[in-house]
Amino acid sequence: MSTTSYAVLAKARAKYGRFLTDRDYASLIACQSVAEVMVYLKSHTHFASVLSEVNERDVHRGRLEMLLRQYLFNEFDTLCRYDSSVSVGFSRYVVEKTEVEQIIRFLVLLNSHSTEKFIFQFPAFLSKHTELDVNKMANARDYEEFLSTLSRTPYHEILKIYRPDEKGRLPVSEMENKLYDHIMKHMLEYINKKTKGAERQELMTMFRTINDYSIFSRILRLKKYYNLPPEIIKTNMSPEYCSLSPKLIARMCEAESSAEVFRIMQSTGCGRMIGKIGYTYASDISPRVQFRLAKKNIHFSNNPSVVMMAFMFLSEIELMNVICLIEGIRYQLDPKIIQSLIIR
Template identity: 70%
Template sequence: MSNTSFAVLTKARAKFGKRLTEKDYTGLLACQSVAEVMSYLKSYTHYSAALRDINERDVHRGRLEAMLRQNLFYEFDSLCRYDSSVSSGFSQYVIETIEVEQIIRFLILLNSNSTEKFIYQFPAYFSKHTEIDIDRLANAKNYEEFLKVLSDSPFYEILKSCSPDEKGRLHISEIENKLYDFVFANLLNIIKKNTKGRERQELTSFFLTINDYNIFSRILRLKKYYNLSPDAIKSNLLLKYSDISPKAIDMMCRAESSAEVFSIMQSTHNGKLIDKIGYVYASDISPRVKYRLARKNMHFSNNPSVVMLSYMFISEIELMNVVSLIEGVRYKLDTKLIQSLLIY
């Protein structure tokens, strides 16, 4: 292992050791206001440096969340500065993922004629890390203007093929699927080109398992909220990057109930993880599986790229926990309900 690779491994594991503990979550759950949550994070956790200049008595929930997301992004950027064999590819993956999130958010607003809200929710820190002209995008009033802004983007050809229908409506789910297909293909190509042996096997297995659970969750969601046909559901899945057999996919898409989808998924190799995690809602399953796999990698993998990526997934989930705590405290939800949403 090179010195730079060892540095990545050591740094990621050191950061992992500073994550929020059960004691921290107990303290945060006892907070009675967003200001108290902020004060605890500043005083007792690894978020203290990121929140040093923020006054907890004046902070707005939205700003606090934005600060924590910015901290997570820069933390990942810091890890990627080490000369890991695939770190630049992971950095590209994170940037492309955020770009897709923002593109989809803009298109949802465009569908509802509410694009004026876009700029107010955009993560300002990200402007320096994307080649998309955010100001021009925020001022686009229709899909044609939107495409002009994205004309130099790697996503342009995909977006060009997804014009509004005769009623002027965009099929957001279809666009989202195509964009993430592009991002995922780039990532796996980077893994294939820059890794080999055990490292490639661990990374590929990690991402395919995560995608399998994303497919499972997406099938449940599309059935419940959109009542799509089996073929329509299948067209909205990233099937090229899955270990689930085509037969099992087809059966889940044609299932008559959520219980049947669960039963089919649990019969697959990766689906057996469902029995090993505790969850309250079906939407919890995918992040809980990701967290379980990432924790396992942190303890047992000796590949720096696997450990680095696993740490970042754990950090993302920890941020989800903090956001859930902030929202729960803000709306005075029952402590037990808030706790049931946390993954740790």
Template identity: 30%
Template sequence: MLKSFSDKAIMTKALSMYGKRITNEQYMELMHKKTVAEIAAYLRDTAGYSEALSGVQPTAIHRGQLEILLRKERFSRYLRLMHYDNAQRDSYYHYLIMEIEIEQILQMIQLLNSNRAEEYITQYPAFLERSTRVNLMELAKVRSYDGLLHVLGDTPYGKLLLQCRPLGGELIDYTKCEVVLMSYYYQHVEDIIDHSFHGKTRLHLHEIFQTHLELLNISNIYRLKKYFPETKPEQIAKCILPVWKRIPQKELDRLIAAPSAEEFLKDIAASPYAKFVGSDDFTYIEYTANCINYYMCRRYLRFATDAPTVFTAYMALCRIELNNITTIIEGVRYGVPPSEIKKMLIL
């Protein structure tokens, strides 16, 4: 009975918060703002961000601070939903914490490769310190790969990244680190879904994660063929994430073996993924992939009857909204015309 109440509360709260989402009309107004300060002031007056920005002076905030506050708001929504979760620490809903932890580790790896590790302290999400297994303050002090391994200690991430340790003065293989960490993440999520759920709930959750993974892999294969045509198929195979059940191995091998980006598009056009084709511009393919995720999650949010599916769809939609707002902030900051910004939004 308690679990039933918990599920109902999570569903009701998620739908209520979704009702405060940024509307298409509000996106249009945001795109026509002239400065980041104007965007901050506008968001402060919207239902979904009024609390997060209540103490902000728009004229004094810069882009980085605003984006951190927006990320904090997404996490605050997660915590509001978790208030109703009666499960143990290994609850399915903790997948979001793992996702955030891996994002922070990969961000530090990027900074290490560019000799800018000291910049992490200015952008790390301090509001997450009590929620993650990774000590973010200690992560901010990292200045080498060995230092990173030390901070990650006995976490699963430290053990996984041992296999990516660079030799001598080599750069860290970021792609290898990303594949190792994200493969662990998706496998872990799949295992939790299989262990915790059955019936439609299990089916729906697998569809959400596997569709996202499938679209990510297709986009990555095309990116490599388009911008790094010298990349060999065996190298591409090392850059994609496990596909699970959705893409047959023969189909995946055929796409990876395509001799060029143009041939890849032809192969896609003759496959169940023909929806990707319509332009030879990678931006179109990536944008289409994001749109597919958006409409799938919006459909599940409206029609699903179980809390895990509603939660997962809602948090994915929150991420898309955050990305849209960030895109607008960057566009306004660099003087991009509203008509061009609109083309990059997932609406």
């Protein structure tokens, strides 16, 4: 292993060592207001540098989340610079994931006729790394105008087949699926091309397992909240990027109930993890599995690329925890409920 590779391992684990502890979470949950949360984050955590100029008495949730996401992005970007041999594809993955998140956010706003909100929550730090024309996107007032803003990106080819229905609404869930398939395809192609041996196996296992649970969660969501028929749910699935067989995915799509979907998933090798992670809501399962895999890899893997991706996943989950905690305190949820939502 090269000196730079050792540096990646050491830096990633050192950064992970500064993450919020159980004691930090207990102290944060005990706060009585968002201002108290901000004071604690600024005084006792690794978020202090990015929050130093934020006024805790007048904190805006949107700006706070943007600052924390920028911090996360910069942390990963800094880590990538230690070893260019493993960083190019993973940096692109982070950028593409952020781009897709913003495209989906715009589509949701377009469906609700409130695209004017888009520009105010766009992560400004992304502008230096993306080909998305943010200003044109923000000014698009219909789907055709939006598509034209993507003409120089690969997302145009993916989304041009869709059209609003008679009510002017877009099939955002299906579009979301295709966009994330694009990211996963790029990532797996990069892994196959640039890695080998144990490194490739660890990365493939991590990404495919995460995608397995993403598919499982998507089926549950489409059944429970959208009440879609099996044949429509199947069009939202892409078995080529996971370890679940097409036959098993079809069985879950055709299941009569959420309980049956659970039983089918738990009959698989990776599905047995459901009984070990301790979740409160079904929506918690996928990120808790991701947390479990990433935590294992950041502690035990000797491959820089695996540790780097594990650090990124753990960073995203910590950010999700902080935002969840702030929202819980803002809306005065019971501390026990907030605690149950924290992924540890």
